[in-house]
Amino acid sequence: MEEQKQFRCLRCGNCCRWPGCVRISGAEADAIAAYLGVPVGEFLDRYTALMPDRQGLTLIEQVSGSCIFLEECEPPACRIDPVKPSQCRRFPEHWNFPGWEKECAGGAALSKGETEK
Numbered sequence: 768m769e770e771q772k773q774f775r776c777l778r779c780g781n782c783c784r785w786p787g788c789v790r791i792s793g794a795e796a797d798a799i800a801a802y803l804g805v806p807v808g809e810f811l812d813r814y815t816a817l818m819p820d821r822q823g824l825t826l827i828e829q830v831s832g833s834c835i836f837l838e839e840c841e842p843p844a845c846r847i848d849p850v851k852p853s854q855c856r857r858f859p860e861h862w863n864f865p866g867w868e869k870e871c872a873g874g875a876a877l878s879k880g881e882t883e884k
């Protein structure tokens with residue numbers, strides 16, 4: 768779609784503050800553990816939980832509901848950015864949550880026609 772081609776992330780961090788699951792695959796767990804320099808078992812114990820549907824793993828959240836790997840600096844940053852899960856890399860074009868356009872600064876700019884090419 769034309770609209771989606773023009774989407775630009777404005778680094779507001781709200782997709783990482785969304786209090787929902789961030790599903791990770793086994794290969795992603797291996798890659799994140801290696802990036803953090805910890806054994807995969809330690810990574811799984813410290814940073815993941817079973818999905819509510821019990822069909823996989825999700826990253827855990829901070830008390831605020833933000834992803835455990837969101838760093839609240841300016842602009843907000845992902846501590847595992849080079850190896851972040853596919854769900855994160857595919858936001859918002861291929862994966863998103865209800866009402867994302869209002870939460871996402873890039874989506875809001877797009878709907879107001881403020882996003883440049």
Ligand code: SF4
Pocket residue numbers: 782783789826834835836837838844845846847848851852855
């Ligand atoms: S892994 Fe990184 S990009 Fe994904 S939700 Fe967490 S902080 Fe955001």
Ligand code: SF4
Pocket residue numbers: 775776777778779780781782783858859870871872873874
């Ligand atoms: S919510 Fe949208 S603009 Fe904000 S960091 Fe995520 S993708 Fe970028």
